[in-house]
Amino acid sequence: MNYSYRRCGGNLSPEKQSEFRSLKTTHNATLGELERYKLLVDSVEDYAIFLLDADGYIQTWNKGAEKNKGYTANEIIGKHFSIFYLPTDIESSKPERELKLARQLGRVEDEDWRVRKDGSQFWANVVITALRDDHGNVVGFAKVTRDLTERKRNEDLLRSNNAQLKKQQRDLEALNISKDEFISLASHQLRTPATAVKQLLGMITQGFVGDMAPEQLSLVAKAYDANERQIRVVENLLRVAQLDARKVSLQTKPVNLRELFARIVEDHETLVAKKGQTIGLEFEDAVPTSSNLDADHFHMALSNLIDNASKYSQEGERISIAVGTKDDMLYVSVSDNGVGISPKDQKLLFKKFSRIPNDLSEKVGGSGLGLYWVKKVMAMHNGNVSVQSAEAKGSTFVLTVPLEGVDA
Amino acid sequence: MRKILVVEDEDLLRESYRIIISTEPYDVDTAKNGQEALDKCAEKTYDLILLDLMMPVLDGVGFLERFDNPDTKVVILSNLSTGEVLEKALKLGADSNIIKASLSPRDLLSKVRYEVTSIT
Numbered sequence: 001m002n003y004s005y006r007r008c009g010g011n012l013s014p015e016k017q018s019e020f021r022s023l024k025t026t027h028n029a030t031l032g033e034l035e036r037y038k039l040l041v042d043s044v045e046d047y048a049i050f051l052l053d054a055d056g057y058i059q060t061w062n063k064g065a066e067k068n069k070g071y072t073a074n075e076i077i078g079k080h081f082s083i084f085y086l087p088t089d090i091e092s093s094k095p096e097r098e099l100k101l102a103r104q105l106g107r108v109e110d111e112d113w114r115v116r117k118d119g120s121q122f123w124a125n126v127v128i129t130a131l132r133d134d135h136g137n138v139v140g141f142a143k144v145t146r147d148l149t150e151r152k153r154n155e156d157l158l159r160s161n162n163a164q165l166k167k168q169q170r171d172l173e174a175l176n177i178s179k180d181e182f183i184s185l186a187s188h189q190l191r192t193p194a195t196a197v198k199q200l201l202g203m204i205t206q207g208f209v210g211d212m213a214p215e216q217l218s219l220v221a222k223a224y225d226a227n228e229r230q231i232r233v234v235e236n237l238l239r240v241a242q243l244d245a246r247k248v249s250l251q252t253k254p255v256n257l258r259e260l261f262a263r264i265v266e267d268h269e270t271l272v273a274k275k276g277q278t279i280g281l282e283f284e285d286a287v288p289t290s291s292n293l294d295a296d297h298f299h300m301a302l303s304n305l306i307d308n309a310s311k312y313s314q315e316g317e318r319i320s321i322a323v324g325t326k327d328d329m330l331y332v333s334v335s336d337n338g339v340g341i342s343p344k345d346q347k348l349l350f351k352k353f354s355r356i357p358n359d360l361s362e363k364v365g366g367s368g369l370g371l372y373w374v375k376k377v378m379a380m381h382n383g384n385v386s387v388q389s390a391e392a393k394g395s396t397f398v399l400t401v402p403l404e405g406v407d408a
Numbered sequence: 409m410r411k412i413l414v415v416e417d418e419d420l421l422r423e424s425y426r427i428i429i430s431t432e433p434y435d436v437d438t439a440k441n442g443q444e445a446l447d448k449c450a451e452k453t454y455d456l457i458l459l460d461l462m463m464p465v466l467d468g469v470g471f472l473e474r475f476d477n478p479d480t481k482v483v484i485l486s487n488l489s490t491g492e493v494l495e496k497a498l499k500l501g502a503d504s505n506i507i508k509a510s511l512s513p514r515d516l517l518s519k520v521r522y523e524v525t526s527i528t
Contacts, residue, residue, distance in 0.1 A: 198509065199420070208431055
């Protein structure tokens with residue numbers, strides 16, 4: 001358009017002429033702005049931005065639309081926008097439904113598959129906005145489409161990987177449970193005959209069925225000891241399997257600490273006396289009379305440490321147990337002057353099936369499960385087990401559990 | 409003479425326990441499950457029953473549910489050291505629990521002696 005004040009009449013008053021010039025400047029500025037705006041929309045490459053008329057026919061087309069959908073402006077302007085939808089969506093009147101919704105709500109957003117000119121599909125994020133005139137009548141729609149195929153593909157991949165991982169996790173958990181059940185069952189089955197062997201050999205070694213030549217008796221005694229070791233291994237296996245299968249629950253109740261420790265020491269005195277060893281028990285004054293504990297678990301954990309101290313110490317040594325408190329925790333240390341454990345081996349000590357090679361380990365046997373069980377059971381108590389040791393310098397194992405003071 | 413009933417399904421163990429306990433002057437009978445034990449108890453009142461828990465036909469808990477004789481002391485002789493079955497058995501009136509696998513013949517005998525002498 002060419003506005004010329006001369007064509008509008010050259011006989012305007014100077015005031016009118018000035019007003020006319022000012023209007024012309026504003027008009028040209030608006031036109032310039034529109035032009036720039038059109039250029040901006042046209043040049044956007046990542047978004048398809050175009051206008052539809054009130055019936056859904058395409059009126060404008062930008063670079064992003066061309067890139068995204070594969071049509072040139074000449075090919076597509078004047079066509080109905082349903083051309084971008086899947087045949088099944090067209091059949092179900094989805095394009096019309098979306099325009100209707102945009103008309104009612106002002107705006108509609110959708111994420112779904114759309115079709116390019118070459119028939120290939122892409123995952124689109126589509127926003128359709130209704131455009132209204134001054135009277136509120138819908139005169140057309142602005143449509144902005146983004147190609148999110150790559151994001152969708154990544155999301156799908158992630159989802160499928162996730163589902164696969166979850167399935168693998170479920171499979172592994174099921175496998176782990178059946179492993180624990182197998183160990184549990186096998187241990188039960190192994191223990192019954194081992195218990196019978198213990199009675200039968202015990203009847204011979206303990207003289208229930210008459211006397212035997214010393215050489216014969218010594219062989220039977222060895223068989224008895226070997227069977228004892230087997231029973232211990234089977235019991236440790238069973239205990240660990242039950243713990244791993246979470247079939248163990250804490251039974252805490254107020255326990256008289258001095259009585260509990262005295263009983264535990266008493267239970268072991270006969271055994272360590274066989275190696276000429278003794279057990280010393282010391283209590284700090286600050287230790288309360290009783291605390292909430294699972295006495296059975298604590299008994300077994302401490303027994304384990306005392307057994308180890310005895311096994312890995314030479315004959316005649318003393319095992320010292322000290323009971324104290326610090327920061328609301330109960331500390332129980334078991335110290336020996338035995339073979340000790342190198343720093344390297346200490347790291348393996350509480351792992352399942354770890355056996356530390358030393359001068360006595362071949363002789364004493366073991367399942368490599370005892371300390372693993374202690375660690376796990378102490379964790380159940382919100383406690384811990386730790387070790388301080390050096391080779392040939394003895395070891396100190398410390399059990400810690402929260403003191404839940406009862407009638408202290 | 410004190411009367412003792414050993415209830416144990418494992419033949420070797422049952423026979424061993426019988427031989428071991430019989431070395432002292434006790435009247436020892438055996439049963440291989442809870443049902444057999446109930447049958448024996450119907451004929452005779454025992455001072456002490458050593459009762460295994462895991463047995464076919466009728467297990468230890470099943471036996472305790474049906475058995476009611478205040479003159480008889482029942483001691484569990486099983487390999488269970490914790491768990492529901494053991495707790496149930498103790499609730500049903502069993503007096504105490506002995507772990508089979510930890511017991512040598514001499515230990516067994518001294519336990520029996522202890523249990524029998526503590527009967528009033």
